[in-house]
Amino acid sequence: MNNESSTQINVFKVAATYIGTVVGAGFASGQEVLQFFSAYGINGLFGLTFATLLFFFFGYTILVIGKALNVSSYVEVVRFTNGKIIGTIIDIIITVFLFGALAAMIAGAGAIFDQQFQLASLWGTILMAIISLLTVITGMKGVINAISYVVPVLLVSVLFIAIYSISINPITAADLQVSKSIEGAAPNWFISALNYASYNLVIAVAVLAPMGAKAKNKKTLLWGALLGGLGLGIGIIAIFFSILTNLDSVSNVEVPMILIASKIAPFIQLIFAIVLFAEVYTTAVGNLYGFVSRMNFIAARFRIWVIAGTTLAAFLFSQIGFSAMVKYLYPTVGYGGFLFFAGLIYVWIFKREQLKE
Numbered sequence: 575m576n577n578e579s580s581t582q583i584n585v586f587k588v589a590a591t592y593i594g595t596v597v598g599a600g601f602a603s604g605q606e607v608l609q610f611f612s613a614y615g616i617n618g619l620f621g622l623t624f625a626t627l628l629f630f631f632f633g634y635t636i637l638v639i640g641k642a643l644n645v646s647s648y649v650e651v652v653r654f655t656n657g658k659i660i661g662t663i664i665d666i667i668i669t670v671f672l673f674g675a676l677a678a679m680i681a682g683a684g685a686i687f688d689q690q691f692q693l694a695s696l697w698g699t700i701l702m703a704i705i706s707l708l709t710v711i712t713g714m715k716g717v718i719n720a721i722s723y724v725v726p727v728l729l730v731s732v733l734f735i736a737i738y739s740i741s742i743n744p745i746t747a748a749d750l751q752v753s754k755s756i757e758g759a760a761p762n763w764f765i766s767a768l769n770y771a772s773y774n775l776v777i778a779v780a781v782l783a784p785m786g787a788k789a790k791n792k793k794t795l796l797w798g799a800l801l802g803g804l805g806l807g808i809g810i811i812a813i814f815f816s817i818l819t820n821l822d823s824v825s826n827v828e829v830p831m832i833l834i835a836s837k838i839a840p841f842i843q844l845i846f847a848i849v850l851f852a853e854v855y856t857t858a859v860g861n862l863y864g865f866v867s868r869m870n871f872i873a874a875r876f877r878i879w880v881i882a883g884t885t886l887a888a889f890l891f892s893q894i895g896f897s898a899m900v901k902y903l904y905p906t907v908g909y910g911g912f913l914f915f916a917g918l919i920y921v922w923i924f925k926r927e928q929l930k931e
Contacts, residue, residue, distance in 0.1 A: 583789040587718050588798025592633055593729075593805045594721030594853075595781045595860035596774045602728060602853040603682075604830035607813040610770040612821065613758035615750045621763035621770075622810045628771035630803030635918045636779050637795040640786025642929045647867045648783040654925075655917030664917070665868075667910045668776050672865040673888060674903050675777055676706075679858035681892035683851060690832060690847040698851075699892050706858040707885040710866060711878060714784060717863045721856045724849075729809055731849045735835055735842070736812035745819045752821045759905060772911035773904050777857070779914075780864020862888075 601607070611618035611625075639651050648668065653661040680702045687698030709720050760766035789795050816834050817824055824830035832850070836843040862884060869880050921929075 583718070583785060583794065583798075585794050585797045585801065587722050588637070588785065588789065588794060589801035589805060590722040590725040591718050591781060591785060591860075592629075592778060592798065592802030593809070594725045594856035595778045596629070596806055597725075597728060597809065597853050597857065601809070601813075602732070602831065602850045603828070604813050604817055604824070604834070605828065606770070607810055608756075608817050608824070608830055609759040610766045611763070611810065611814050612817040613753055613756040614763040614766065615753035615818075617763045618753075618814060618818075619811075621767035622807065622814055624764065625767040625771045625810065626803055626807030628768070629775070629806050630799055632771070632775050632915065632918055633778065633782060633802055634796060634799035635922055636775070636782045637786035637789070637799055638792060638929050639918075639921065640783035641789055641792065641795060644787045645783050646787070647870050648779045648864060649868055651779060651783045652914065652917075655921045656913060657917075660913055660917070664910070664914050667907060668779065668914075669865065669868050671773070671776055671903065671907045672780055672861045672868070673884070674891075676858055676861035676865065676884070677888040677891040677894070678903065679854050679861065680706075680889055681895055682854045683858075684892065685828070686847060686851050686854070689829065690844075690850075699889060702855060702858055703885050703889040705855060706862050707881055709859045710862045710881050714788070714863070717781065717859050718785070720859055724852045724856050725805070728849055728853050729805060729812075731846055732809055732812040732816070732831070735831065735838065735846065736816040738838055739816045739819050739834055743819050745815070749818055749821045752825065753818070756821075756825055768912070768915075769905060769908035772915060773908035776907055776911040776914065777861060777864070780867065781860045784867060 607622075611622050614621060636651060639645075639654060643650055643654060645651055649661075649665050652664050652668065655661070656664055680699045683702035684695030684698040687693045687701075688695040691698075709716050758766055760769050786795055789798070813831060817830050820830070820834050820837070824833050827833050829850070832843060832847060835846040862881070865884055866877065866881050869877075872880055
């Protein structure tokens with residue numbers, strides 16, 4: 575990676591990068607929101623509100639720790655929050671998940687090519703692997719810029735689809751009744767929201783920690799985390815209502831939002847499929863950057879080979895399939911992420927003095 579000392583991080587870039595790192599194939603497709611929120615009916619609103627608050631608080635905490643310690647990798651944050659032993663366990667969980675999630679995004683790109691464009695999934699996986707590799711080679715600045723451009727388009731897209739869906743098909747008692755027959759991702763909306771925020775922050779810490787170190791001051795981080803959390807909340811609530819009002823028809827499909835978009839018009843479906851591909855890209859880039867930044871013990875002159883080797887390995891691993899990886903990998907990591915949450919809370923209560931500028 576190139577010299578990034580001149581990278582200028584403003585509020586918008588913090589917020590957009592935060593949102594772009596979290597959203598991806600599961601979020602933009604609607605599958606995550608269906609399983610973690612819409613499956614609980616109207617109670618899902620409590621869950622998504624709770625998750626939004628978690629995104630703000632823990633996102634801000636990670637950014638501030640990253641700045642206070644001037645970190646170059648998330649591992650320094652994890653060791654600071656959870657100590658050497660537990661920190662090492664969390665470090666391993668995050669590192670494995672970053673690689674697994676990168677492979678899942680590459681596989682997700684293949685699924686989009688297959689299901690939406692009627693092209694061989696192999697071409698989608700190859701394209702995603704190549705553009706992710708090229709972006710990460712440019713360093714943190716390239717990662718942030720790439721994500722920043724895509725995020726506003728996603729939010730506008732899901733808001734449009736949500737408003738249109740609800741206006742022509744309001745939520746009924748029958749829709750809420752259908753939600754009772756759907757098995758959610760956790761025993762109840764509270765644990766589901768906690769798990770959802772947990773595994774997403776496990777991904778986000780890889781980019782948030784080093785980004786925090788590059789921000790001018792804590793005010794930038796505060797507003798960036800606040801707008802990022804609100805942006806995520808708005809995106810989730812838009813998808814939540816879109817799914818809830820179409821619950822009967824989307825409860826058993828792989829990509830609910832594509833089906834909902836198709837009900838508006840074929841060209842809207844095509845546009846959203848392209849947006850979805852772009853969002854998969856932003857998450858893939860964040861995961862690859864985070865994984866490679868963890869390999870900071872390898873000399874900088876070999877970094878390009880680490881990026882290329884990681885991308886190739888993830889491409890090969892992606893052949894397992896998108897849904898299979900998401901089904902088993904994400905919730906497991908979410909529960910493991912509770913340890914990281916506990917460490918962040920501990921730091922906020924007992925080590926807050928060390929985070930002051």
